[in-house]
Amino acid sequence: xxxxxxxxxxxxxxxxxxxxxxxxxxxxxxxxxxxxxxxxxxxxxxxxxxxxxxxxxxxxxxxxxxxxxxxxxxxxxxxxxxxxxxxxxxxxxxxxxxxxxxxxxxxxxxxxxxxxxxxxxxxxxxxxxxxxxxxxxxxxxxxxxxxxxxxxxxxxxxxxxxxxxxxxxxxxxxxxxxxxxxxxxxxxxxxxxxxxxxxxxxxxxxxxxxxxxxxxxxxxxxxxxxxxxxxxxxxxxxxxxxxxxxxxxxxxxxxxxxxxxxxxxxxxxxxxxxxxxxxxxxxxxxxxxxxxxxxxxxxxxxxxxxxxxxxxxxxxxxxxxxxxxxxxxxxxxxxxxxxxxxxxxxxxxxxxxxxxxxxxxxxxxxxxxxxxxxxxxxxxxxxxxxxxxxxxxxxxxxxxxxxxxxxxxxxxxxxxxxxxxxxxxxxxxxxxxxxxxxxxxxxxxxxxxxxxxxxxxxxxxxxxxxxxxxxxxxxxx
Amino acid sequence: xxxxxxxxxxxxxxxxxxxxxxxxxxxxxxxxxxxxxxxxxxxxxxxxxxxxxxxxxxxxxxxxxxxxxxxxxxxxxxxxxxxxxxxxxxxxxxxxxxxxxxxxxxxxxxxxxxxxxxxxxxxxxxxxxxxxxxxxxxxxxxxxxxxxxxxxxxxxxxxxxxxxxxxxxxxxxxxxxxxxxxxxxxxxxxxxxxxxxxxxxxxxxxxxxxxxxxxxxxxxxxxxxxxxxxxxxxxxxxxxxxxxxxxxxxxxxxxxxxxxxxxxxxxxxxxxxxxxxxxxxxxxxxxxxxxxxxxxxxxxxxxxxxxxxxxxxxxxxxxxxxxxxxxxxxxxxxxxxxxxxxxxxxxxxxxxxxxxxxxxxxxxxxxxxxxxxxxxxxxxxxxxxxxxxxxxxxxxxxxxxxxxxxxxxxxxxxxxxxxxxxxxxxxxxxxxxxxxxxxxxxxxxxxxxxxxxxxxxxxxxxxxxxxxxxxxxxxxx
Numbered sequence: 001x002x003x004x005x006x007x008x009x010x011x012x013x014x015x016x017x018x019x020x021x022x023x024x025x026x027x028x029x030x031x032x033x034x035x036x037x038x039x040x041x042x043x044x045x046x047x048x049x050x051x052x053x054x055x056x057x058x059x060x061x062x063x064x065x066x067x068x069x070x071x072x073x074x075x076x077x078x079x080x081x082x083x084x085x086x087x088x089x090x091x092x093x094x095x096x097x098x099x100x101x102x103x104x105x106x107x108x109x110x111x112x113x114x115x116x117x118x119x120x121x122x123x124x125x126x127x128x129x130x131x132x133x134x135x136x137x138x139x140x141x142x143x144x145x146x147x148x149x150x151x152x153x154x155x156x157x158x159x160x161x162x163x164x165x166x167x168x169x170x171x172x173x174x175x176x177x178x179x180x181x182x183x184x185x186x187x188x189x190x191x192x193x194x195x196x197x198x199x200x201x202x203x204x205x206x207x208x209x210x211x212x213x214x215x216x217x218x219x220x221x222x223x224x225x226x227x228x229x230x231x232x233x234x235x236x237x238x239x240x241x242x243x244x245x246x247x248x249x250x251x252x253x254x255x256x257x258x259x260x261x262x263x264x265x266x267x268x269x270x271x272x273x274x275x276x277x278x279x280x281x282x283x284x285x286x287x288x289x290x291x292x293x294x295x296x297x298x299x300x301x302x303x304x305x306x307x308x309x310x311x312x313x314x315x316x317x318x319x320x321x322x323x324x325x326x327x328x329x330x331x332x333x334x335x336x337x338x339x340x341x342x343x344x345x346x347x348x349x350x351x352x353x354x355x356x357x358x359x360x361x362x363x364x365x366x367x368x369x370x371x372x373x374x375x376x377x378x379x380x381x382x383x384x385x386x387x388x389x390x391x392x393x394x395x396x397x398x399x400x401x402x403x404x405x406x407x408x409x410x411x412x413x414x415x416x417x418x419x420x421x422x423x424x425x426x427x428x429x430x431x432x433x434x435x436x437x438x439x440x441x442x443x444x445x446x447x448x449x450x451x452x453x454x455x456x457x458x459x460x461x462x463x464x465x466x467x468x469x470x471x472x473x474x475x476x477x
Numbered sequence: 478x479x480x481x482x483x484x485x486x487x488x489x490x491x492x493x494x495x496x497x498x499x500x501x502x503x504x505x506x507x508x509x510x511x512x513x514x515x516x517x518x519x520x521x522x523x524x525x526x527x528x529x530x531x532x533x534x535x536x537x538x539x540x541x542x543x544x545x546x547x548x549x550x551x552x553x554x555x556x557x558x559x560x561x562x563x564x565x566x567x568x569x570x571x572x573x574x575x576x577x578x579x580x581x582x583x584x585x586x587x588x589x590x591x592x593x594x595x596x597x598x599x600x601x602x603x604x605x606x607x608x609x610x611x612x613x614x615x616x617x618x619x620x621x622x623x624x625x626x627x628x629x630x631x632x633x634x635x636x637x638x639x640x641x642x643x644x645x646x647x648x649x650x651x652x653x654x655x656x657x658x659x660x661x662x663x664x665x666x667x668x669x670x671x672x673x674x675x676x677x678x679x680x681x682x683x684x685x686x687x688x689x690x691x692x693x694x695x696x697x698x699x700x701x702x703x704x705x706x707x708x709x710x711x712x713x714x715x716x717x718x719x720x721x722x723x724x725x726x727x728x729x730x731x732x733x734x735x736x737x738x739x740x741x742x743x744x745x746x747x748x749x750x751x752x753x754x755x756x757x758x759x760x761x762x763x764x765x766x767x768x769x770x771x772x773x774x775x776x777x778x779x780x781x782x783x784x785x786x787x788x789x790x791x792x793x794x795x796x797x798x799x800x801x802x803x804x805x806x807x808x809x810x811x812x813x814x815x816x817x818x819x820x821x822x823x824x825x826x827x828x829x830x831x832x833x834x835x836x837x838x839x840x841x842x843x844x845x846x847x848x849x850x851x852x853x854x855x856x857x858x859x860x861x862x863x864x865x866x867x868x869x870x871x872x873x874x875x876x877x878x879x880x881x882x883x884x885x886x887x888x889x890x891x892x893x894x895x896x897x898x899x900x901x902x903x904x905x906x907x908x909x910x911x912x913x914x915x916x917x918x919x920x921x922x923x924x925x926x927x928x929x930x931x932x933x934x935x936x937x938x939x940x941x942x943x944x945x946x947x948x949x950x951x952x953x954x
Contacts, residue, residue: 100819124622132625133617136831140610145601148609148800182659182825189824193695198675215823218670323625325830342577346692347666348659352829353802354613 012053015044019054023063023074034064034072048268049232056231056402060084069297082391085261085399085412087235090206090225090442099210099438106423106434114430115464116452120209120259120408121324123455126378128371132323132358135367139357147354153345155180155330156356162363163318163330169301170314173332179340180330180351184289184317185211187331188252190343191285191313194336196221200249203242205234207410207439207448209259212252212287223441224248230401230410233258233265236272243280250283256300257290260410260439260450262383262403264294267301274306281311283336288316289329290406292372295380300405310335318359321375322368326355379407382453389462393469395476407454410436412447417475419449425471431464489530492521496531500540500551511541511549525745526709533708533879537561546774559868559877562738562889564712567683567702567919576687576915583900583911591907592941593929597686597736597885598801600932603855605848609800609835612844616834624831630822632657632807633833639840640795640807646778647791650809656817657807657828661766661794662688664808665729667820668762668790671813673698677726680719682711684887684916684925686736689729689764700918701725707878707887710735710742713749720757727760733777734767737887737916737927739860739880741771744778751783758788760813765793766806767883769849772857777882787812795836798852799845803832856884859930866939870946872953884931887913889924894952896926902948908941 022028035043040051055072058064060083065075106118140146154160160175167173181187196202198220204212206225216223224242227235234253242248253273255265265273277284286303294300304314313336317329328351333340344350362368383403390400390411399412413419419435426433436448455461499505512520517528532549535541537560542552583595617623631637637652644650658664673679675697681689683702693700701719704712711730719725730750732742742750754761763780771777781791790813794806805828810817821827839845860880867877867888876889890896896912903910913925932938 121627124626127622127625129623129625133623136613136617140613145604145802146606146610147802148604148606149601150598150801182828185823186825197697211823211826214819218820218823220674324627325622325624325827327825327827327829342691343695346662346688346695348663348804349688350802350804351659352804352832355829355831 011046012050012057015046015050016054016057019058020061020063028074030074032074034074036071048266049236052232052266053229056084060402082387082394082398082400084230085401085410085448087229088206088225088227088444090227090440090444099213099441102420102435103210103214103438106432106438109427109432111427112430113427113432115461116432117464118432118434118450118452120406120450120452121454122321122375122407125456126375126454127323128367131367132362135358135361136354138361139354143354143357147357149353151350151353151356153350154178154341155351156353156360158364159328159356159360160330162360166363166368167332169299170304170332177332177337178330179333179337179344180328180356181344182329182348182351183319183324183327184287184315184329185215186327187315187317187329188212188285188287189215190340190347191315191331191333191336192216192219192221192250193343194339195250195283195285195313201247203239203248203251205253205258205261206442207260207436207445209254209287210438213441217441225440225442228258228261229263230261231263231404232269233261233263234269234273236269236276239273240276243276243282246280248280248282250285251277252285252287253303254287254290255303256288256294257404257406259290259406260408260434261401262406262409263401264300264404270301270303271306274303274312277311278309283334284312286312286314288314289320291316292321293376293379293407294405295376295383296404304332307334313340318363318368322359322362322371323355326359327352328356328359378456379454382455382457383409385457385462386451386453386465389465393466395469395473398472408450408452411449411451413449413472414476415447417447417472419447422449422468422471422475425475426468429467429471431467433468488523489527489534492523492527493531493534496535497538497540505551507551509551511551513548525743526713529709529743530706533561537879559864559871559875562707562876562878562887562925564706565683565702565704565921567704567917567921569701576690576918579897579912579915580687580691583909583915586904586909588904589907590904590909592938593909594941595909595911595929597927597929598931599798599852599884602933603852603931604800605844608844609839612835612838613831615838616831620831620834624834626830628827628830628833630827631655631818632828633830633837635841636805636833636837637807639837643840643845644809646776647781647809654809654814655807656810656814656821657805657833658821659806659825659828660796660801660804661764661792661806662692663804664792664794664806665689665762665764666692667817667824668792668808668810668813669693669696669698669727669729670820671816672727672760672762672790678724680716680725680728682730682735682738683919684737684913684922686731686764687915690918694918702917702919705735705738706740707738708740708881709746710738710740711746711750713746713753716750717753720753720759723757725757725759727762728754729762729764730780731764731767732780733765733771734881734883736767736883737885737911738878739883739886740878741777741881747778747780748783751780751789754788755786760811761789763789763791765791766797768793769798770853770856770884771882772853772860773881781809784811790817795840795845799836799839799848800832803836804829805832805836855933856931859932859934860886862934862939863928863930863942866942867946870943872946872950875949885927885929888926888928890926890949891953892924894924894949896924899926899945899948899952902951903945906944906948908944910945
C-alpha cells in the first residue's frame, strides 16, 4: 500500500513539477487560464483526484489561483502561501492511548479566555437569534400542547419533510427515511451502537474529530485510522486495502469538510468509497455535519448520493450551523431504519419537540438558506484571513490546510513544537487552541493544532493569532 | 427463599385473619381506630412491611379504611373492593422472549383512538402550558444567545441548583452531583452503559416498565426479574438471595410508585436495599421518575436518601410531570460522576438548553410545587375512580393494584383472559391498553394489563372502562 501511495504521489508531483517549470519559463504566462479539471484529466490521462492534487500543489506555492465560477489561472501574485500538511501516515495498528485527560484539560478549562479557538462552533453574533426567537413564539402557538407533549419517536414530521426537501443531493430521500436525534453526534452514537459490537473495528480518517474516537471507544470498538489527504480526504487505496484484508466492520467518514482538515472528497472518490463498501458489505456512517457550509459554488454531493444498497447511514445536523444549543440532528439510516429507530426509542424515547418545530419553520420559510448564504461568505473570508495571518506571523515552514468548507483549519508546525506546551502557554495569554494529539489514538500530530474560525474577524482575533505565532516562535528555538 | 417468602406471607396473613375475625365478631367495631403502623409493629412484634401488608389486605376486603392525616379505621362501608394482585413469581432464570413486535403494535397503532390508556402520560389539559410558554419567553430573554449556544455538558446550572433544592429528601445533594439528561430513560441509559457490560445481569422488579427491559437488552445485559409485591415493591428476601448468590452485577429499582404496579417501598425496605447493595458492592440505578406525584402526605424518601457509599444512581425527570416533550431528566450519579459525564459528552455533548432554563425558572418561582399539588389531587381521585369502575363493571375476581402515586394501575384478570386479545378487541372500540406481556421477558402476565389514569375523569372515560369490562366479560366465558 505504501508503495502505491508513493507512486500516486509521484504522478501528481511529476505533473506539478512540469507545470511549475513551464510557469517559471514563461511557457505559461501570468493570467493564462489553465484547463478545467475535466480537460486536465483528458489531457494527462489522470483521475480527478490527481488533477485536484496538482492544482492544490501549485496553488499552495502561489503559482496559480482559482477564480470563483471561472477556473484556474496562472497567478501574478507569486506571494508565498503556507504549504499544505502532508498526507497523514497513521500506523496500521489500532492503539489505545488515553486522550480523555487532555480533553478535559482543554474543554473544562475554567480560565477566562478572551479568544477561544479550541471549539468548532459559530459565534453567537453570526446566528440569526432574533428570527429564531420569533420562530419559537410561532411554534408555541402552532404546536400541539405548545410542544409540551411527546413528539413522534421518529421526530417532528414537519422537520423531517423539510430536511428531505433541503437534502436535494440525495436522490429519493423521503421524510420516512429520516430520524431526528439530539444533535449529529447522537445520530452517530445510535449508528455505532446498531452496527458495531465490542471488539469490532471501525475505520476513520486521520486526523479525526476526537468525539468520534471517544464514542467508538466507549462502545468497545477498535479504531483504525487511515491515511488522509488534507484536500481530498481519505486515501482510497488505504481504505481498499483495509477492506480487502477484512479488517473493518464499519467505517465512519466525513466526505465534506472533515474536522479537523476541512478536506472535501471529490465525487469520484465518493463513488469509489460506496462501490468498495458495497463490495465488502461494510456499512458506512457518513458524517455530513458541515456539508451545508461549502465555499465552492455548489452544495457538494455525499456518499449517500451514490448509495443504492442502503449501506450508507447519512448523519447531519442543523444545530451546528444555526443553534447548537437546540440539539437538532438527524440520520437517514439506509436499510437499518428499524434498528436505529428502536435504539432511539430505547435510549431517549423522543427528542425535544419545540426546537425541532422552530427549525422546521426556519427551513420552510427559506430563512435557513438566507442565513447559510451569509454564513458561508463570512466563514470563507475568515479562513482566508487566518491563512494570511499564519503566512504573515507564524514561523517559516508552518503548514496549514486549505479548508473548502466548515469552520476549522489544521496547522502543522515543525516537529520541535509541541502543541500541548503551546496550549499551556497560549491559555496564559487568553487564547485557547485544540492540540493535535486530541485527533488521534496514535502517537501522532503532537506538532499540530486545530483552529476555529467561526467568529467575526477583527483586530483582537488578529492579535490572538499573533500571540500564538510568538509562542510558536519561542518553542521553535 | 421460597420458604422464607411463604413464612412471611403466613405471618401477615395470620395477623390479618385474626383482625378480620375480630371485626366480624364486633370485637373491633365500625369506626374504631386501629393502631398506627409504628404501634402495630410494637404490638405484634413485626416489621413495618408486614404491618403495611396486613392493613392493605384488610383494606382490600373493605374491612378498614385510611383517613388522610389521621390513620386506619374499621370501615362501615363493607363494600367490596377488588383484591390486590398477588406477589409476582417470576422464574429464577433469565429469558429472552421478544416483546418488540408487540410493543410496535401497541405503540405505533395508527387507528384513531378515542381513549388512550396505553401510555403513562399526563394529558395536555392537566399541564400548565400557558405558564410554561411565558417561561419560554423569559428564557429567550435571559439566556445567553437565547439558548442557541451549547449549554454546559453537565447541564444548565440554574436547573441543577433548583433540582438539588427540590430534592430535599436526599441529604447533602448539590448541583455538582447532578447531570441533566434527555429525559429519565436517557439517564438510565447512561447509567446502564457505564455500569454494565454485555453478558452482565441486571436485577429488576417484576412486572417492570418495558423500556427498561428493552434498554437492558439493547446493551447486551441479561435481565433477572424478581418477585414484587403490588404495595411494597421488590421482595427483599429475593433480592438478598440473588445478591448472595453473586448473580447480579447491577440493580434497577423503582422505590416510589413502580410502573406498572404503583408500589411504594417502605423506608425500612429502602434502607435494607441500600445495606444489601453496599454489602455486595453492587450499584443500584434508582428510577424515581414518579416520586413527586405521591398520594400520601409527604414526598417519600428514596434509596438515595440512605446511601452513603455512592453506589446509588438516582434518576428522575421533571418532564414526565410537567412537559414530556421538553425531554428534561437528570441523574445524581453517586461515585460514578466522571464516567456518566463522559458518557453524556460522548453520546450527545449537551442537552437542549432552553427547555432546561424554562424548567429551572418554573422550579425557582414555586410554580412547579403549585402544579404538583393540583396534579397529585387529580391523579389520586382518578385512581380511585378507576378502582371504583373496575369494581362496578369488571368480571368478578378481577384484581387491581392500589397505586400510592404515579399515573398507572395494574389489572389482573382471570387466567382465561388474554390481554393481547383484549387489546385487539378494545382497539376496535377506540380504546387502547398496555397488555401485561409487555412488562416481562418471561411467560407471565398474559392475563394482566396496565391502565393510565393521567387524564381528566369524565363520562367518556367511564364509558371506555365499561367497554373494556364488556370485552373482558366476553373473553371470560
